[in-house]
Amino acid sequence: MTADDSYGRLDDDDYPAYTMGRAAEMLNTTQGFLRAIGEARLITPLRSAGGHRRYSRYQLRIAARARELVDQGTPIDAACRIVILEDQLEQAQRINTEHHKATEPGSTTTAA
Template sequence: MRDLPFDDEHAPLYSLGQVAEMLQVQQAYLRRLDQQDVISPSRSSGGQRRYSRRDILVVQHVTRMADEGMTLIAIRRILELEQELAALRRELGEARARLRELEDPAARRHGVQGPPGKGRPAR
């Protein structure tokens, strides 16, 4: 079955006005978030901002932080750090998966060994 655009959380489906209405914020607020590089929605061929479901979730997150008194500069840095953390978690997951492959008994039968430790001496 073919995925439809609205199945993709990154598909830019919503206009500035639609998002402002959904989140009950001013359109100027959304423009300012874009101008301050807090969130960068896609653009239509006519240059209009188009928001994905993922963008909308980020705007909600930003709005909560702003409501708690954080500056846009601080919010932008938090978003950057959250992205870095997510990337590091993905890398860690990949490294753990590779380690499990190396520790797998079938892999060891074929001459592949994992790192020293857990009962394996260093060579």
């Protein structure tokens, strides 16, 4: 691995760069909260060689949204389901937009 490869990870939203302690600190929450949203299958942290949980920036954004909902009084299981549905909706809207762009008259991209 070259130095360029290592630095490229800094821009990778899915690279598991944060330990559980650091993630909890960044989100101003507890490690127990991170475990709970993991148990609810909202996020699945990767494990280091030593078995420690590691979180990506994308997972931290998802966890932060769940935390917002819980802070507003939403039960954790419901908050996790809401975040999952929001994420699915965003993905569907992105795919729909790409499809419309690809099928517009004069588009140089062909539909799959």
